[in-house]
Amino acid sequence: MFKLYDISMTLDAGIQVWKDKDAKRPTFENTSNHETGSTYETRISLDAHTGTHLDAPLHMLKDGATIETIPLQDLVGTARVLDLTHVTHEITREDLEPFAIQKGEWILFKTRNSLNEGPNFDVEFVFLRADGAAYLAELGIKGVGTDALGIERSQSEYPTHRTLMRNNVLILEGLRLKDVPSGSYFFVLAPLKLAGIEAAPARAFLLGS
Numbered sequence: 001m002f003k004l005y006d007i008s009m010t011l012d013a014g015i016q017v018w019k020d021k022d023a024k025r026p027t028f029e030n031t032s033n034h035e036t037g038s039t040y041e042t043r044i045s046l047d048a049h050t051g052t053h054l055d056a057p058l059h060m061l062k063d064g065a066t067i068e069t070i071p072l073q074d075l076v077g078t079a080r081v082l083d084l085t086h087v088t089h090e091i092t093r094e095d096l097e098p099f100a101i102q103k104g105e106w107i108l109f110k111t112r113n114s115l116n117e118g119p120n121f122d123v124e125f126v127f128l129r130a131d132g133a134a135y136l137a138e139l140g141i142k143g144v145g146t147d148a149l150g151i152e153r154s155q156s157e158y159p160t161h162r163t164l165m166r167n168n169v170l171i172l173e174g175l176r177l178k179d180v181p182s183g184s185y186f187f188v189l190a191p192l193k194l195a196g197i198e199a200a201p202a203r204a205f206l207l208g209s
């Protein structure tokens with residue numbers, strides 16, 4: 001019997017958002033309800049980078065590909081959760097080398113970020129340093145997921161994002177991996193079916209034995 005892990009953030013008004021910016025917070029407006037003798041309906045206002053989300057190259061590359069160009073077959077398959085909870089600041093090439101990462105894998109980072117489930121953004125979140133991104137691109141992985149709302153911080157010109165995107169490595173941000181043991185899983189990523197923009201909120205699952 002397999003075990004299913006939902007590794008997505010819950011979208012609600014109190015969700016953690018990038019740098020605690022009010023403009024990034026989703027809103028939920030009740031537009032009709034049972035008290036008025038009508039059906040219950042809600043209008044949602046949502047940033048494309050809210051919660052668990054998949055980036056497209058347009059996010060960081062001028063004239064980059066938009067979210068609908070990412071093939072669905074690249075979002076389903078084998079993924080490996082790497083235990084990097086010992087990392088305090090940044091994930092480097094040296095941190096990644098012991099894992100014998102293989103071409104075509106999805107790699108998901110489980111760090112101390114997963115312990116921060118509250119509404120407040122951690123400005124000191126663990127991120128992937130540029131040399132770590134270059135290493136993953138060199139290996140030819142399919143995608144990388146992180147349990148932070150961003151895969152990098154404090155790096156001029158966004159070298160982590162741009163290195164990965166220029167080498168066709170997909171970027172998934174905002175995972176929740178606190179209760180997921182390290183190891184290999186069957187991975188399903190389902191971004192909203194949007195078009196013409198740079199990202200999409202997503203639901204992500206892992207299935208393991």
